[in-house]
Amino acid sequence: MSRSRNVVKKSMTVSAVGLFLVSAALTGCDSGSDNAPASSEPTGSGANTGESQNAGTVDHSKPITITVFDNAANYQGEQTGWYGKLVKDKFNITLNILAPQVAGDQLYKTRTAAGDLGDLLIVDNSQLEELIPAGLVMDMTDKLKNTKYLSQYVDNHFKPFNAAFDKVNPEGKIYGLPTFEADTSPTTFSEEIPYSSPIMPWDYYKGVGAPKLNDLNDLLNVLKQMQAKYPKTPDGKPIVPITLWKDWDGGSMENVRWLGNWYGYEQPDGTSTIQLNAKGDIVPLVDDNSMYKKILQFYFNANQMGLVDPDAPTQDWNKVAEKLTNKQVLLLWYSWQRGFYNSIERGKEGDGNVAVPIADSRIIQSSDAYYGNGRVFAIGAKAKNSDRIMEFMDWLASPEGLRYYTNGFEGFNYEKTADGKFKLTEVGQTAFQKNTPVPAEYGGGGYQDGQSKINSMIMSDFVIDPDTKEFYNSNYWSATIEANKTALTTDWQKAYGAENATDYYLKNNMIDVVPNINTSLGTDSSDIKNKRSQISDYVKNTSWKMVFAKNQAEFDQLWAKLQKDVDGLGWKDVVSADTAKAQKIVKMRADALAGK
Structure with a gap:
């Protein structure tokens, strides 16, 4: 899709019974994700002002727009709908997406030539290798130490991946976080x-x-x-x-x-x-x-x-x-x-x-894509709100962020069962196909229309939800497996x-x-x-x-x-x-x- 078309094509959330596209062509030790913190609060949320994650706080009082250069996106423009409202309400952030799949591959060349690809970047591995020596991506090594969720994946996921860029990254710094990483093992196929x-x-x-x-x-x-x-x-x-x-x-x-x-x-x-x-x-x-x-x-x-x-x-x-x-x-x-x-x-x-x-x-x-699938999340070197971008990325890898991305809203798309696990609601089973109207409290509009236009994740839905001890991928929920014992299956x-x-x-x-x-x-x-x-x-x-x-x-x-x-x-x-x-x-x- 420079679009890494040789990786996952148009990776997108598809609620068939929550069917979700994850890894593809070049993908594949548990790292203990089921011991992850269960809190859904974003990293560093608090009332103090300032941009220092090191201080444990990030100021959300000022609304900001983040330019997202995104090879995975099939949409260009402002993120609207329910996901746009969610991000706005939680972080006071508006996402403005630049999509080479819409605007053409020349967009990458033009923006890199100008020295500023964007604030939040979802780019191909090969592009990251160009961006590091060009000084167009930020070193995230120290910032990751202060994250709540991403920090647990540094040693087993992020460091080994970034070490492979040794020719342009001899010090082994972390410039990119691979996309759609599973938390099974490098040789397991779970689907x-x-x-x-x-x-x-x-x-x-x-x-x-x-x-x-x-x-x-x-x-x-x-x-x-x-x-x-x-x-x-x-x-x-x-x-x-x-x-x-x-x-x-x-x-x-x-x-x-x-x-x-x-x-x-x-x-x-x-x-x-x-x-x-x-x-x-x-x-x-x-x-x-x-x-x-x-x-x-x-x-x-x-x-x-x-x-x-x-x-x-x-x-x-x-x-x-x-x-x-x-x-x-x-x-x-x-x-x-x-x-x-x-x-x-x-x-x-x-x-x-x-x-x-x-x-x-x-x-x-x-x-399974234990080490990711060919793209990375990175922060542009000229990003002015890097701590808020890092906080947002950390949330993407949190239980709350993963649940929203993969399965939508609790109470609308899915609900808790008596044993503390999740099951899809009747609405949730077809919300994607029918583009079901979303309640106004969640932002209104059609469900499919309002889904994340970032169209990519850091950790995938083949990670264990710490609350349910099941994958985020709803196809593999015990309730779905039982419900899916239909005439078809x-x-x-x-x-x-x-x-x-x-x-x-x-x-x-x-x-x-x-x-x-x-x-x-x-x-x-x-x-x-x-x-x-x-x-x-x-x-x-x-x-x-x-x-x-x-x-x-x-x-x-x-x-x-x-x-x-x-x-x-x-x-x-x-x-x-x-x-x-x-x-x-x-x-x-x-x-x-x-x-x-």
Whole structure:
């Protein structure tokens, strides 16, 4: 998404039954978060004036606006709605978000050239490595000592991450706090379904006989059958088997990249020319045997069969999100996409999107993001209210901050049970999908509209809530698990003989869980950066042309031309740089497995 599109795409809170996107491509000892303080008071709250956290107080009397430069944001402008009111009431802060995903990548270049990226920064690892020597980010080492919540993660999370920037940070100072960090272990995978795997509406799939899927051709055939039987939603909206969108494309075509994971190959963060498997094999994208070409062929075949959304070449993600909410798409591949439609109430009717495994697939899946997932929170070097920003970040990692971000309001989205745990309310089960109106006392407006536009966290929802001793992720609350024993889940479990999708893939030896690796893989030289940019643009443009080629001959011609033309753009040099990055990942994964 400089947008780290090779990390979590559009990470966002999705209350499906509270389904929440956490880690992704390069993610993965308990640090004792269940012993964290339970107080919900923000760090340093008090009546004294002044900006000194060292004094234990932060003055909130003066309203301030914090400029948030945010690679994760899908929205640009002032944070409004219920989250905006919450932050305003609690900290007297207004968040003004600058979003490269909205304004374009040039925003980063322009603001860094001017010497001021912003006050609060959510940037990619590679950008942090540029910002440290440029003097554009603040050293947070001492400030973290005075925090209430972040301080408990310094030794096990923040220091190891920042130490990897040794070339530009030889003293091991803390300049960035990784995003979406789990508090499980570097080799645990906690989620019920892999980040990317085939997902389809269970009722529609059963409606055409639920045939076993042996390969991608079987998948296309069943999508064709579902399209014929279910051409429109009950209210007359057209249903498309496969939908695509361009605005997430980074070094390659993003919708191609993630399906490569189904067959064991990922495109590591910071690279654009190679794919890597669990064994450490490295394959260039334009190799005839690459998984990238295999998935391009899959999409081309789908389009030839009339299965690809005709809006795909021109629509953006927001349009896709509408279609997901309306159950207008038959094939999903991000785990969190289920959250746009699934709910417990629909599940009782056997209605919802579920994993539908393909027999010849072998998924590559990173473990929980113990060290984060490719981005960092940082403070701009010229920030005038750094103590108030640090206080706000500390609150983000507090039980209260995590609950608001992941699950909304107690009493509205969820409530306490007799045993002191939480359960979703009826409203909370569908507040995101329905954009349910929020009571005026919380700020009014629609729930989805008012969610945090920062769209990122420091600690993730795979951290234990000290009050409930359960994850903040409401999918894993005991009450949700019990409530979710619906016709949808029980029918799926009976059909596949597994507790959930991850369990199925593990039992059938169809998944490789690799250790989470979150580090800086080094910044490109100006020469490599220029070559990468030209190659990426060419690969993306050609990929889209190949999907919509008029016939196989044109598809093959475009591929052959791509292979030839990228050589003239410096392909071998960029592949060499990316191979070095991948080899670092391979070594670090081996070290993690060896317990180093």
